[in-house]
Amino acid sequence: AAWRPRAPTHHSEVVRRRARRMYRFHLQCHTEWGESVFLVGSAPCLGSWDVEKAVPLSVMGYPQWMTEKEMNLIGLGPRVEYKYLKKGPGGVHWEEGPNRHVPVDPDNPHVVVFDDVFGKIRPEAFGMEERDDRPKLEDLRAGQKCVVVIGSSVAEGYNAWRKHGWAWRLGEALREKYGYFLANVSQCGANTAVTKARFAEAVGPWKPDIVIIGLSLGNEGLAHCSPGERRALQHIFETGMLDLLRMVVAINAVPVLGGVYPNNDYCPETYEMLKETNRTMSSWGVPVLDWLSALDDGRGRWKPGTWHDHAHPNTEGHRLMFEAVDLSLFDPAPAGDEPELIRRRSSLNQFDRMERKTSHSALDPEVVAFKEEAMKAAPGPVDIARSFDDGRGFSLVHSSWALSIRNKTEFEYKMSGDWGALCEALRAAGLGRGVYLCRDGSALDGAVLYVWNEGILANELKVPPGADAVFRRVIVLSDNGGAGAK
Numbered sequence: 001a002a003w004r005p006r007a008p009t010h011h012s013e014v015v016r017r018r019a020r021r022m023y024r025f026h027l028q029c030h031t032e033w034g035e036s037v038f039l040v041g042s043a044p045c046l047g048s049w050d051v052e053k054a055v056p057l058s059v060m061g062y063p064q065w066m067t068e069k070e071m072n073l074i075g076l077g078p079r080v081e082y083k084y085l086k087k088g089p090g091g092v093h094w095e096e097g098p099n100r101h102v103p104v105d106p107d108n109p110h111v112v113v114f115d116d117v118f119g120k121i122r123p124e125a126f127g128m129e130e131r132d133d134r135p136k137l138e139d140l141r142a143g144q145k146c147v148v149v150i151g152s153s154v155a156e157g158y159n160a161w162r163k164h165g166w167a168w169r170l171g172e173a174l175r176e177k178y179g180y181f182l183a184n185v186s187q188c189g190a191n192t193a194v195t196k197a198r199f200a201e202a203v204g205p206w207k208p209d210i211v212i213i214g215l216s217l218g219n220e221g222l223a224h225c226s227p228g229e230r231r232a233l234q235h236i237f238e239t240g241m242l243d244l245l246r247m248v249v250a251i252n253a254v255p256v257l258g259g260v261y262p263n264n265d266y267c268p269e270t271y272e273m274l275k276e277t278n279r280t281m282s283s284w285g286v287p288v289l290d291w292l293s294a295l296d297d298g299r300g301r302w303k304p305g306t307w308h309d310h311a312h313p314n315t316e317g318h319r320l321m322f323e324a325v326d327l328s329l330f331d332p333a334p335a336g337d338e339p340e341l342i343r344r345r346s347s348l349n350q351f352d353r354m355e356r357k358t359s360h361s362a363l364d365p366e367v368v369a370f371k372e373e374a375m376k377a378a379p380g381p382v383d384i385a386r387s388f389d390d391g392r393g394f395s396l397v398h399s400s401w402a403l404s405i406r407n408k409t410e411f412e413y414k415m416s417g418d419w420g421a422l423c424e425a426l427r428a429a430g431l432g433r434g435v436y437l438c439r440d441g442s443a444l445d446g447a448v449l450y451v452w453n454e455g456i457l458a459n460e461l462k463v464p465p466g467a468d469a470v471f472r473r474v475i476v477l478s479d480n481g482g483a484g485a486k
Helices: 011-020 167-177 192-206 229-250 269-281 317-324 340-353 361-377 420-429
Strands: 022-028 038-039 055-059 064-067 079-088 090-093 100-103 111-117 126-129 146-151 183-184 210-214 256-257 306-307 384-391 394-398 403-407 413-415 434-438 448-449 462-463 468-477 483-484
Touching: 011 079, 079 361, 111 340, 146 192, 146 384, 167 183, 167 317, 192 229, 210 462, 229 256, 229 384, 229 394, 384 420
Parallel strands: 022 111, 146 183, 146 210, 210 256
Antiparallel strands: 022 064, 038 055, 038 079, 055 064, 079 090, 079 100, 111 126, 384 394, 394 403, 403 468, 413 462, 434 448, 434 468, 468 483
């Protein structure tokens, strides 16, 4: 967790501390016995590059170190350069690489600079203000248009300097241009499930006119899950986003979706899924902020110079995300009436009547129902479904009692017990033995699939091009050959 100072008790203490505390520095560093960590840099308060005058850091819970000395960098130019070093019985050990640097802001902030790991030097600094400077509910004026951003760490501004990320920049632009108020209620680490759970408490009190939802497939687990789980997690993300859209409409606000964005741990398959989800979200009839075009390097990863770590953009990346937002979306009418987004509210009663499909729409009810039941039964992450994907456009996703089959290719596929890779995937996924029946009005409506032990298919099923069908288990076969209705 990020370090926070102890809150002072008296107002006089607040004034005293704020008047002189400017910058602190935080670092993770492993040391040998007898070694200590120091900071030295171009400013006089940082020793002016004199090792003998280097500023010591104190252990804040090993291996976390932080400067105790309060350093006023104001008036020392647009930026100050520095490095960390270790002193011990073996002498002085400097961290290798270019000098670190930190911006010196003219508005006299009180910032903790987070420098990650000794020797790992980022191209841009990341620091957060010691006090929470986010807008408060009492700052919202009567009659002022309110925009709420709810999302995860990227929406919150992490790894942008002073957390002035895309949402902060958007808030400043909307305030200066239109007089709008923006409240950011994002939470680090949030996914769709967490955001739905906290939506009423976090968003409701603001009574917003517009809600921007900024979440990622990465926080659903797509970047690091097993290949068999990818389709299910993609599906859960998309159904979760649809749920959040409905929740926004239910409070008489207008939804805007933050688009998907890169992650340096995505592989070719997950990159294709990322683009597929981007296209799917764009078909839902609500505005989507296109961040993939601005940040994608062509492999689903961040463009050079735009990322702080595998999952987060840096200050430059956040700037590009902001610049990808079309401010005319919020532009008031020429006569000074409601902005276009807010005028759309009169037609929002049609929202639930419109069909909004996910990338694997056939399994929507089954995945949602199974997820809810599984979450009740077991705490922590839930393995909701696994999938088979041949990498060409033929894929399966299953829950405990249903199997979704999708053929995006122009060819007919034949499923049978002779398809070893498919049967092995079904066996590993634990697909239950039984009789599965399709009754969804699709091209496979009325088809039957028999599944025996070890995921072996007992009959042959031809899957035509473009098929998107769901099979429900209607008869459960026991190990002794008995059967029971589902």
